Amino acid sequence: MVLNGSIQSCLDEGYPVFEDSRTIKELLAFMHAEELSCVPVCHKGRFSGIVHMAELEKAAEGSAKKLSELSFPVTPSTTADEHELVLFSRMALFPEIIIPVIERESGDYIGVVHKERLFMRAVEVFHLSGDAMTLELEVPAFGLNVSEVIAVLEKNDATVLSFGSYHPSPEGESRVLSMRLQVHDAYHLVKTLEQYGYMIRYAAPLSGGDDEDLRQKALEFIRVMDL
Numbered sequence: 001m002v003l004n005g006s007i008q009s010c011l012d013e014g015y016p017v018f019e020d021s022r023t024i025k026e027l028l029a030f031m032h033a034e035e036l037s038c039v040p041v042c043h044k045g046r047f048s049g050i051v052h053m054a055e056l057e058k059a060a061e062g063s064a065k066k067l068s069e070l071s072f073p074v075t076p077s078t079t080a081d082e083h084e085l086v087l088f089s090r091m092a093l094f095p096e097i098i099i100p101v102i103e104r105e106s107g108d109y110i111g112v113v114h115k116e117r118l119f120m121r122a123v124e125v126f127h128l129s130g131d132a133m134t135l136e137l138e139v140p141a142f143g144l145n146v147s148e149v150i151a152v153l154e155k156n157d158a159t160v161l162s163f164g165s166y167h168p169s170p171e172g173e174s175r176v177l178s179m180r181l182q183v184h185d186a187y188h189l190v191k192t193l194e195q196y197g198y199m200i201r202y203a204a205p206l207s208g209g210d211d212e213d214l215r216q217k218a219l220e221f222i223r224v225m226d227l
Helices: 024-034 053-060 084-093 115-125 146-155 186-196 209-226
Strands: 038-043 046-052 098-102 109-114 133-140 159-166 174-182 199-204
16 A cells, blocks of 8 residues: 555656667757756666766767666665655655656566655655744753643644654753644743743744743733723
């Protein structure tokens, strides 16, 4: 079964691919015409490697005629059933803008996935776009359950859309909870969290916060004057 979060859901089967029986000049002319920087090459349907424009231009000056005469460095690939977010742990292994996708059992080439599409998928999954609020709290590294923090947020009418955590220093004495929230009154939420004793490292946007603060100060001033 192919899940929506797998590479299959964002597979591009129409991206150009060349068999190594084709000539170097053929591929070079095609890449120039289509303005492509790199293209997958296969041998009888099985993925061989990715060839780059600069490499082809250099090869065209030599004695080699066909792509099969070129040596391709080992290029990492992914499979159609791998989850998009799991692939992120290996993203540094893929220097190109495309990632080749092969069948797990046969090794046959089936298409590519674009890095840009993966990044946009992460933006979608973790709600990194739109008008959600970004909140970072610094909490003890141990002794505090994330569920406690979420309970406080939900008690104050905030919905946690996504969250992650990281250690702000190598010592690891504390950790930062980084969250995307859906809130009705971000300014009020921040003030409430401060009253609970949470250390807030970052909170935005706080639309209307400055105006509300001024309004509260004005009301306090009026009360003092009435006395």
